[in-house]
Amino acid sequence: MKLHCLGSGREVGRSCFLLETDQRVLLDYGLKIFSKGGESKTNTLPIPYQGNLDGVFISHAHLDHSGLVPELYTRPFVHWFGTPPTMQISSILWNDSLKIMEDKAPYKKVHIARAEAHWTQMLYGQQLSLGDTDYKLYDAGHILGSSMLKATHKGKSLFYSGDFNSKDTRMHKGAVPPEGIDYLILESTYSDREHPPREETERTLISLIEETVDEGGTVLLPAFAVGRSQELLSILNARLRGIPVYLDGMSKAVTNLYLDNPQYISDPQDFAKSCDSAMFVENTQMRREATQEPGVIVSTAGMMEGGPALSYLMGLHPNSRIIFSGYNVEGTNGWRLLNEGKVFIDKNELEVSIPATYLDLSAHAGRSELLDFLKKANPQKVILNHGDKTQAFAQEIREMGFDAIAPANGDSIELP
Numbered sequence: 001m002k003l004h005c006l007g008s009g010r011e012v013g014r015s016c017f018l019l020e021t022d023q024r025v026l027l028d029y030g031l032k033i034f035s036k037g038g039e040s041k042t043n044t045l046p047i048p049y050q051g052n053l054d055g056v057f058i059s060h061a062h063l064d065h066s067g068l069v070p071e072l073y074t075r076p077f078v079h080w081f082g083t084p085p086t087m088q089i090s091s092i093l094w095n096d097s098l099k100i101m102e103d104k105a106p107y108k109k110v111h112i113a114r115a116e117a118h119w120t121q122m123l124y125g126q127q128l129s130l131g132d133t134d135y136k137l138y139d140a141g142h143i144l145g146s147s148m149l150k151a152t153h154k155g156k157s158l159f160y161s162g163d164f165n166s167k168d169t170r171m172h173k174g175a176v177p178p179e180g181i182d183y184l185i186l187e188s189t190y191s192d193r194e195h196p197p198r199e200e201t202e203r204t205l206i207s208l209i210e211e212t213v214d215e216g217g218t219v220l221l222p223a224f225a226v227g228r229s230q231e232l233l234s235i236l237n238a239r240l241r242g243i244p245v246y247l248d249g250m251s252k253a254v255t256n257l258y259l260d261n262p263q264y265i266s267d268p269q270d271f272a273k274s275c276d277s278a279m280f281v282e283n284t285q286m287r288r289e290a291t292q293e294p295g296v297i298v299s300t301a302g303m304m305e306g307g308p309a310l311s312y313l314m315g316l317h318p319n320s321r322i323i324f325s326g327y328n329v330e331g332t333n334g335w336r337l338l339n340e341g342k343v344f345i346d347k348n349e350l351e352v353s354i355p356a357t358y359l360d361l362s363a364h365a366g367r368s369e370l371l372d373f374l375k376k377a378n379p380q381k382v383i384l385n386h387g388d389k390t391q392a393f394a395q396e397i398r399e400m401g402f403d404a405i406a407p408a409n410g411d412s413i414e415l416p
């Protein structure tokens with residue numbers, strides 16, 4: 001086996017490896033999304049690979065893993081593999097990113113349609129063989145349909161973790177570490193950080209909401225459309241009483257896909273109740289109503305780089321509060337609000353007096369879970385990706401007695 005790191009080496013975003021056995025397959029094909037006004041295209045796409053491909057595996061729908069799939073169909077066609085939710089959610093996200101990237105997008109609408117037509121369904125536990133290599137998907141516990149991939153060739157196996165969470169959340173059962181594998185590609189997003197206990201975080205969230213509503217304010221929860229919004233709905237339904245909850249933005253369509261795929265969530269009946277108890281914002285009238293009475297609004301965009309979350313900001317009662325529950329990239333409105341109390345709207349700087357807080361509801365394994373996963377998998381070699389501090393983490397893991405590397409983009413790794 002031979003592995004080429006084409007993206008997500010020593011960084012988060014644009015995940016992509018080329019795995020060579022008798023077959024050449026890509027493990028994920030993601031991008032860093034760039035907006036029309038802002039960033040240039042530099043360093044947002046994986047290193048291009050122009051050779052023949054036998055297949056493409058997509059671990060899950062988040063754009064840093066799936067975002068460039070339509071671009072594959074600007075060339076001779078290849079099949080891509082993933083779970084049904086990965087395909088359905090990716091399709092929503094591709095269409096949305098096309099709108100954001102406009103003419104800077106590396107693909108067009110027609111390529112999305114081709115990508116949809118060239119998807120091959122893969123279910124958890126089902127084996128797929130291409131030539132002399134066998135592939136199998138496992139539940140990653142990260143978002144709806146998220147998967148980890150095992151590739152076996154001539155008695156040697158490689159396991160790609162994608163993004164995973166080994167702890168149970170309200171939406172998903174935790175991922176189970178693999179056994180008897182030779183090589184492990186391990187995501188390292190939280191290699192240097194622990195998550196606070198979920199119970200504690202949920203209590204803090206609820207008490208902040210209750211305090212704010214008591215003072216006549218609204219709590220705005222900017223949330224990623226895939227995963228976080230649904231987890232928030234479940235928490236609110238379980239713990240909050242008598243306070244209206246609104247859901248707005250792309251989360252609505254994605255939440256409907258969660259309802260359509262009950263076998264991919266831990267407690268579908270409970271989730272259906274969570275959705276019933278929330279109001280899906282359908283028009284501007286409802287949007288106005290949402291800010292006129294004290295309550296909670298869950299809305300995209302998670303980093304407030306647009307979407308209804310940003311529009312709501314203007315209409316909030318002065319006693320309101322904004323609570324982020326996901327990662328905010330430096331320079332985004334979410335990051336600015338948390339660090340500087342400002343946002344940029346249409347390139348105008350705007351001071352915001354409403355307080356903004358961050359609560360960690362991450363869907364990634366924290367440091368202890370990463371180490372635990374590694375110890376249980378006990379591979380001959382571990383390859384770290386999807387993290388800002390993979391080199392330091394590799395050093396630590398070597399001191400524990402493992403053979404660990406943190407490849408940079410462009411590096412090739414022989415797996416004997």
Ligand SMILES: [Zn+2]
Pocket residue numbers: 060062142163
């Ligand atoms: Zn992800």
Ligand SMILES: [Zn+2]
Pocket residue numbers: 013015062064065163386
């Ligand atoms: Zn990711």
